[in-house]
Amino acid sequence: MDLLSILLTDSFWAASLRIATPLIFGVLGALVCERAGVLNLGIEGIFVAGSLAGWLAVWLGASLWGGVAAAALTGAGFGLLHAALTVPLGLSQHVSGLAVTLLASSSAYFTYRTVLPDVAAPPRIEPFRPLDLGPFADIPFLGPVLGQQTALTWAALAMVALVWWVLNRTALGLALRAVGDNPDAVDAQGLSVHGLRIGAVVAGSALMAVGGAFLTMSAFDAFFIGMVNGRGWICIALVIFASWRPGKALLGALLFGAFEAFQVRAQTQAGAVLPSQIFLMAPYVLSIVALTLAARGADYPRALLKPWFKGRR
Amino acid sequence: MIRIEPRDAPPRALRWGLPPLAALAALALAAIPLWLAGADVTRAYGLMAQGVFGSAFAVSEMLTRATPLILTGLAAAVAFRARLWNIGAEGQPYPGALAGSLAMAAPTVMKARLGVDEVVTTLLLNFVIILFVQMMLEGPFKDPMGMGWPQSEPMVEAAMLPRLFDRMRVHAGLLIGLAAALAAHVALSRTTWGFRVRAVGENPAAARHAGISVGRTLLGVGAVSGALAGLAGVGEVAGLKGYLTADLSPGFGYAGIVVAMLAGLSPLGVVAAALFVASVFVGADSMSRALGVSSYLADLIVALSLICVLAGGFLARYRVRMG
Numbered sequence: 064m065d066l067l068s069i070l071l072t073d074s075f076w077a078a079s080l081r082i083a084t085p086l087i088f089g090v091l092g093a094l095v096c097e098r099a100g101v102l103n104l105g106i107e108g109i110f111v112a113g114s115l116a117g118w119l120a121v122w123l124g125a126s127l128w129g130g131v132a133a134a135a136l137t138g139a140g141f142g143l144l145h146a147a148l149t150v151p152l153g154l155s156q157h158v159s160g161l162a163v164t165l166l167a168s169s170s171a172y173f174t175y176r177t178v179l180p181d182v183a184a185p186p187r188i189e190p191f192r193p194l195d196l197g198p199f200a201d202i203p204f205l206g207p208v209l210g211q212q213t214a215l216t217w218a219a220l221a222m223v224a225l226v227w228w229v230l231n232r233t234a235l236g237l238a239l240r241a242v243g244d245n246p247d248a249v250d251a252q253g254l255s256v257h258g259l260r261i262g263a264v265v266a267g268s269a270l271m272a273v274g275g276a277f278l279t280m281s282a283f284d285a286f287f288i289g290m291v292n293g294r295g296w297i298c299i300a301l302v303i304f305a306s307w308r309p310g311k312a313l314l315g316a317l318l319f320g321a322f323e324a325f326q327v328r329a330q331t332q333a334g335a336v337l338p339s340q341i342f343l344m345a346p347y348v349l350s351i352v353a354l355t356l357a358a359r360g361a362d363y364p365r366a367l368l369k370p371w372f373k374g375r376r
Numbered sequence: 377m378i379r380i381e382p383r384d385a386p387p388r389a390l391r392w393g394l395p396p397l398a399a400l401a402a403l404a405l406a407a408i409p410l411w412l413a414g415a416d417v418t419r420a421y422g423l424m425a426q427g428v429f430g431s432a433f434a435v436s437e438m439l440t441r442a443t444p445l446i447l448t449g450l451a452a453a454v455a456f457r458a459r460l461w462n463i464g465a466e467g468q469p470y471p472g473a474l475a476g477s478l479a480m481a482a483p484t485v486m487k488a489r490l491g492v493d494e495v496v497t498t499l500l501l502n503f504v505i506i507l508f509v510q511m512m513l514e515g516p517f518k519d520p521m522g523m524g525w526p527q528s529e530p531m532v533e534a535a536m537l538p539r540l541f542d543r544m545r546v547h548a549g550l551l552i553g554l555a556a557a558l559a560a561h562v563a564l565s566r567t568t569w570g571f572r573v574r575a576v577g578e579n580p581a582a583a584r585h586a587g588i589s590v591g592r593t594l595l596g597v598g599a600v601s602g603a604l605a606g607l608a609g610v611g612e613v614a615g616l617k618g619y620l621t622a623d624l625s626p627g628f629g630y631a632g633i634v635v636a637m638l639a640g641l642s643p644l645g646v647v648a649a650a651l652f653v654a655s656v657f658v659g660a661d662s663m664s665r666a667l668g669v670s671s672y673l674a675d676l677i678v679a680l681s682l683i684c685v686l687a688g689g690f691l692a693r694y695r696v697r698m699g
Binding site: 144151152154157161162166168169172176177180292293300303338340341343344347350351354355358359361372 | 380675
């Protein structure tokens, strides 16, 4: 009974939204890439690079939004590398993505150790503060839950709407979806298949990096080696779960955040009975289960993983 | 206007010359981070070479490091030949050979039967396996004499793999790795099983049409790949440490993917590629101790060599024409 009462606390729902935020950015980023036909397994490393870039920029004196911009630019840079290897060169998206993950995370760790060689505890920055809701803070339940969120969480929610709007209501979105489904048709329209795909991967990777920056600039105030810990891979699973739709991506990320928040709290109550690893394992197992359930009817972008060359079918 | 045309057959010299060139290019590119870190670049390279080839002990350390990489490299090479993207060689070493292959069975079945992407499942399973091992090490397997460290009871002396030389850490696991590479080479190039694996990798539809059971072939490949990754773990425990800890694999699985790609997915090439990657790790470690440059440089060089071999592989298969 104690376990169920967790669900009634404000702090549980506030934590769910907080844990979901980096995943929202990550899933949206992966979704934009995949909708255009490119799987981006660089996500795990781009998360790491983004979390370092944002934090480091602020530590070196940039403003918080300057840090977010630094993270986005870093992500865009690694996205450009992945796009260059997979779009015009048409190399294996799986292998290139892993290469980008290895390169992005090792350069982030190398940079961190080079800038701060001998520190046991990393220096802290002044992170994003919860946004003041003014008169809305007094609304029961919603006030305390939303009142704990920072500007980046609000930005993530706004980004869901923006990505949905661009994909479904603009000519650019139509072209992006078409390039992931039927690139020949896009080419016949006189649009650049490669240009659209490269643009999507760069933009998607920038989003992923901002998700990483949330970890060091909002959820936390410092960078640790290994802090991303598979969040990127979970986003890749969530995209499939969301069947490549922004609204469902938000739902998936929130469900996941709620589950994480619940297991942390349940662990403190039931921790004496079960080993903590069972709880830590749960999110990964849950992702695999969700993936299995979603994969049956999955409506993959039809040209996903397929390189396209002009004049060749 | 730049045009990209496929070549009929990649020139032989390019195919053989590409991996060493990519490795050299990655080493050369590493000068940039070294310079940015304020290190004396030429001295750093000298120290790296000395750290690998400077003494018999250094070479033994390099071979010790190469041992698990040969096996995880083979695990990736065999799976990638069938386009089964097993990215689980980070977790699969833990349960050992038999269970490693079982750990790969689930994602393979899910791919073959349910169409679940095996990349994601194997990546996620890495975390599950490592946490499971941690749980076992803190629970049933915990060494009561381990001073509270989460490690298993030490293996009996007789079950340990013998060391190859006195006072050197290089152990019989290296011979197992070499034998596995030879076996994988023969199996892939000289048996009908190998033919089926290659057929499924190159064109699953045509393979199915020719009467090859794609699902069963993938299952076999997955089992072999998982078993090879598991052997890497057995070698580390039985050859090196003598007990199981939860930090058995510091990136051997991901490095194995780089090894496989550097080798062009050829099992014999895996041995050479593993020696290179091991040299980078051991050399950079020793250099970083001397110069105070972060040893993450090794991971950076390994990642760069993967990028270089990918980009170079493109040049081998295509011709770029101006005009």
